[in-house]
Amino acid sequence: MTRVLVSGGTGYAGRFIVEHLLANGYKVTVGGRTAPDPGFFSRDVPFVPLRLDPDADQIEAFDNIYYFVHAAFDHLPGKFRGGEGDDPQGFRRANLDGTVRLFETARDAGVRRCIFLSSRAAYGPRQPGTLLTEEMYGKPETLYGEVKLQAERSLLSLCGHAFVTASLRATGIYGPAGPGRRHKWADLFETYLAGRPVAPRSGTEVHGDDVARAVRLMLDADAVRVNGETFNISDIVTGNREILSVLQRVTHCPHPLPEKDDMPVNAMGCCKIGALGWTPGGKALLERTIAELAADVANTSRPFSAVGL
Known part of the structure; x- marks a missing residue:
């Protein structure tokens, strides 16, 4: 079996990657700051310590590794944009300098292929309604987007016949969060079910399994x-109104849905990876996933009171 090291494998996106590779015959090792809790993955997975530290010599983590998937990112809990808090220098050092050092270490260790989980934030702001395509020049307005874009470029500079590289600019990732974790819409669900106002919002989404x-x-x-x-x-493209309409149907919650967001969304063109055979789950997967997450809420929530109406 082909050995793959996944950095950030216990993270929100990384868990989907680890489980999918395991299910498809890969021998996966998880790299990160702390080992996964027992039972976090569907089967036991080897763990190696791995840090986003440009001064650390971590070549031993890549022993007998054929592929490297870099999904680790150091940020304030729950934040990517703005995840630097009051330490932008430390944020850049870890997530750019530390990432580039891992890329270089993987290449020097003989890893044959390196995949980087980047972000749509690398594009930066565009006129509302613009279709984002890969040939556009990145103009990020956030430190998060800037770090992702610069890491992409650093990885590109390392690619060659013996070190194949690719970057994936992922949009907002949704899906079940895994044992003991909260999914990305948990706060949204709680706000709506409590009868508090929910602002209109729309954006692009992709399921973690599709990533x-x-x-x-x-x-x-x-x-x-x-x-x-x-x-x-x-x-x-979806929004709070569509997401919560599924929750409303499953839970029979009487609270009104938020207004529809009429602001045009900058969708991402995926023809390039589509030409390689990638097809996402679409609206059917979105609705099925929301229904499953909503069912968990319905099974644990108390009945609605008149106060909340």
């Missing part, structure tokens, strides 16, 4: 078709 399938595609594809390339990973 994981994109990662596997990068590992399995002909190197000529992915080496040095960047691919958008996105699925559908």
Whole structure:
């Protein structure tokens, strides 16, 4: 079996990647600051300590590793944009300098392929309604987006015949969070069910399983078709009203839904990775996932009181 090291494997996105690779015959090792709790993954997974530290010599973590998937990111809990808090220098040092050092270490250790989980934030702001495509020049307005874009460029500079690289610009990732974790819409669900106002909001979303399938595609594809390339990973445009309408249906909550957000959304064009055979789950997967998350709420919530109406 092919050995893959996944940094940040216990993170929100990383867990989907680890589980998907395990299910498809890869031998996965998780790298991170702390080992996963027992039972966090569907089966036991080897762990190696791995830090976002440009001064650390971590080449031993890559022993017998053929592929490296870099999904780790150091930020304030619950925040990516603005995740630097009051320490932008430390944020850059860890997430850019530390990431580049891991890329270089992987190459020096003989890793054959490296996949970087980047972000749509690398594009920066565009005129509302603009379709984001990979040939656009990145103009990020946040430190988060700037770090992701610079890491992409650093990885590109390292690619070659013996070190195949690709970056995946993923949009907002949704799905079940795993044992003991809160999913991304947990606060939204709680706000709505408590009868508090919910602001209109729309955005692009992709299921974590679809992100994981994109990662596997990068590992399995002909190197000529992915080496040095960047691919958008996105699925559908949705918003608070649509998400909560499923929750309302499952829980029979009487509270009114938020207004529809009429602001045009900058969708991401995914024709490039689509040409390699990637197809996301679409609206059917979104509705099924929301219904499953909502069912968990319905099974644990107390009945609505007249006070909350």
